[in-house]
């Protein structure tokens with residue numbers, strides 16, 4: 001079938017491709033691509049989990065200019081979408097990985113080549129015309145590993161982007177072979193490595209067993225064939241049927257541990273992402289080892305069955321990672337709204353898998369380009385309908401977590417909480433303390449004695465929640481903590497139970513785990529912006545502030561205007577309206593009453609101390625910015641102070657009034673500067689409304705923290 005007649009005419013969405021692709025594939029190939037492990041619960045759960053989240057659109061926002069592009073690890077992408085690494089792509093199209101990689105380049109998106117590809121690393125580099133960095137050679141010349149077929153026209157990358165190839169690494173028992181591959185991809189200009197850690201052995205794919213899956217004789221796992229031979233081994237990669245799993249086990253290292261990740265980092269300067277992580281503790285550990293990104297994934301439901309959907313682990317992992325590295329996610333993503341949900345929950349980008357294989361089957365490179373075009377168009381439309389113009393605007397205020405599912409056993413627990421909870425926790429410790437680590441964790445600690453001791457994670461280890469009972473007596477602590485864990489596991493705020501429980505310890509558990517992103521605690525909700533790297537609490541009933549966002553949208557439109565650049569810059573400078581990265585206000589607000597955060601670039605070497613002591617800095621700010629001479633405004637400083645958070649990050653706080661003929665306002669601002677950016681949280685209301693907002697404003701100011709520096713702990717004195 002030719003894609004030339006246009007997917008967009010024949011299909012309404014990329015989910016529809018699967019049915020038409022099936023009859024074009026052998027039963028073996030279709031089974032291999034489509035199946036999951038065991039009874040495929042996780043495979044089904046991937047799409048179902050996504051469909052349980054709801055999006056909360058914002059209205060009256062100028063969305064005439066919507067930009068889906070983003071920057072990931074320094075690379076500009078036309079959309080926050082990557083091609084997932086998938087083995088054996090020539091099973092569905094003669095050009096397999098080559099066509100797929102070229103479609104990715106044309107779309108301005110990264111292509112992740114699998115170790116288990118049916119095309120060699122060199123062929124793929126040639127197909128997208130990456131320059132070979134080895135002396136005197138060019139990847140466009142033919143090589144011993146085979147040149148790209150001559151009927152491929154030159155690949156053209158999307159405007160403004162370079163072809164972007166990443167390489168997915170399965171660590172092999174022969175470490176020298178792995179090292180050889182890693183060095184080769186670096187030499188050929190690949191931009192990142194992705195090490196997959198969720199496949200120490202192949203999951204049980206029952207469909208493949210039944211079909212006696214094998215590669216047809218004309219295909220082979222090109223990289224393993226060439227590289228195992230180069231390393232002096234044999235390369236029987238035609239293993240079939242039930243032998244496939246054994247073959248995988250023979251070649252791949254089942255003893256991949258955290259030190260393997262450190263080793264991979266040590267042998268390549270390329271950014272390293274880890275793929276297959278789901279537990280927040282693992283995410284945190286990976287960051288501590290210096291990985292450059294994390295891909296939350298259950299391998300498309302092909303490995304451990306009953307593993308959760310990666311999207312459900314996003315909030316907890318985002319909280320664990322605290323914005324230190326980008327989080328990516330995959331599994332079941334096929335709609336623009338799926339992408340939006342993942343981004344709103346804290347992901348920087350998503351990976352798409354099977355739909356691209358179906359597109360390749362139906363239309364080769366052109367088919368994949370069309371499918372990606374449809375997905376990007378859906379994303380753009382959904383962003384507009386959601387009321388967002390840029391990927392960086394997406395945050396937790398746009399998402400509503402799944403409602404509780406009535407069939408959950410936890411509902412029964414509501415009627416008999418005491419017995420049920422004791423059953424959960426009593427095994428571990430009647431005092432309600434965290435249980436000892438399970439044997440596997442203990443063994444792990446022994447293997448790596450230098451491993452830093454991490455606090456127990458209450459989400460990945462629900463019984464560990466009992467450690468967060470505050471000063472409650474042990475028995476109540478047990479019940480509170482168990483119920484909280486249960487409510488959290490439900491993923492929602494069942495009848496307000498989660499909020500109430502989380503409030504019982506003064507909100508400490510919620511703050512330490514960022515659960516208050518999902519459910520209100522003590523009347524506040526957390527804004528966690530992992531993209532810009534800050535967090536703060538705002539009144540739970542407040543909404544994202546439409547007026548401020550509208551101003552932001554206007555500014556984007558101005559910047560996209562056809563004026564010559566110098567004129568545009570000058571106008572933007574004169575306009576001087578800083579755009580908020582986050583803004584919340586009461587429903588129906590006119591923009592006068594709000595809490596907002598502005599993140600603005602500053603010159604290198606700037607620090608708060610260079611502005612002088614807090615009082616001095618505040619006075620200067622009022623004099624030069626808030627109420628300069630001739631502005632018609634007067635400002636009065638009410639107080640200024642400073643604090644440091646747990647990691648030593650410095651914050652300046654200033655409180656002042658501003659008056660003009662038209663208004664009389666009171667403001668509370670907190671400033672922090674890091675990595676060339678000035679972060680300013682501003683709480684503002686009319687002087688008449690100040691008293692009703694004061695408590696919420698002080699809470700927001702005290703909770704404001706820039707990420708990667710530990711949450712703010714010290715409180716400002718109530719009166720400055």
Ligand SMILES: Cc1cc2nc3c(=O)[nH]c(=O)nc-3n(C[C@H](O)[C@H](O)[C@H](O)COP(=O)(O)O)c2cc1C
Pocket residue numbers: 032033034046084085086087114115116168196275297298299300301302330331332333351352353354355
């Ligand atoms: C046929 C197939 C082969 C795959 N091969 C690999 C692989 O070689 N390496 C890897 O890390 N993940 C592999 N995956 C997992 C994908 O990278 C990705 O995690 C998953 O497909 C995402 O789910 P989706 O297919 O629902 O989009 C494979 C998935 C499929 C469907």
